[in-house]
Amino acid sequence: MADQPKPLMPHATATWLVDNTGLSFEQIAEFCGLHILEVQAMADDLAGSKYTGRDPVHSGELTQAEIEKGQADPDYRLKMQRAPVAVSRTKGPRYTPVSKRQDKPDGIAWILRNHPEISDAQIGKLIGTTRNTITAIRERSHWNIQNIQPKDPVTLGLCSQRELDAVVAKAAKNLPVSEEGEDAPVAASGTSDREKLIEELRAERDANEKAAAEAAQEAEAAAWLEAKRAAEEAGETGATDEA
Template sequence: MKLPLMPKATAIWLIENTSLSFDQIADFCGLHELEVQGIADGDVATGMQGYDPIDNKQLTREEITRCENDSTAKLELIKSEVIESLPPRKKDTKYTPLSLRQEKPYAILWLLKRYPTELSSSQISKLTGSTKNTVDNIRNG
């Protein structure tokens, strides 16, 4: 499901400027209902400015009015050609310190000794964060 930009700030604006239920706001912003209630009570996101989803072409006034009149309706994000054309984000790789990088071959060797038939090379490479080629080299060499 697509979420609005800056979901907490959008939730703040929706709480302050609409009569939508906490459940509707939480569902639209991808937050928990208690988190939205905490924002309304002032416990969460204090000092944060609201972000107007109407001015930023994420919602229309008609959509908000429709959901205010029907408490079971869900807010729908406006389809944006710009957002739809963006490629999916790649998963960020974590930095592995040098000391742990030196331990990877030993971890691969230990897994190969303990579980020679149960684990495939691709499973071991995912577990240790190394390449399949490295696992095959250790297995064969």
């Protein structure tokens, strides 16, 4: 039973079971994956948060017969009838807790000031905001612009340092050379110097190969000329002997 799946909304389910059944706190706690003291607090209305009950029979996680078995035997352990379907998050703005939402404008202002290369779409995905909000802060037309203070979104808990670094790196790669500021000429110069060196080495190699070929041709021509002269001298010597 330890590996049995838990209800989709354990606290809400426990609240419903406390209010609508005669199950023991231990049975409810084990089925919902909660501590027995949490269930006790719900029953005594001492819980810090009030939950709206969720009927596990209606959701198909429990049957009425299973509940009745549990009520008849306090040692009976409730069996999940149908595991809850995992809810996958759809694409959309990043969810931010209510307590953090008031910090979003400060985080956006910080990014706009320190990383202007990051696009509005990237800021929206990172912070979980809209382009209208970003534009309003950039143009200082936001309704609360007087109270917005640029603050690091990582420090505010709006994103992790790894997420911010990844967005900054991606934005830097997509930057046109003309917008990279002072670093651009250095990168361009470095690339240019490397290409020049390669061209010089190629030219030197080609020149050496050409010189070697010309030297070979000259040596071959000299040898031919020397052989011709030798032949001519030999011919002249033979003619003199005959005379």
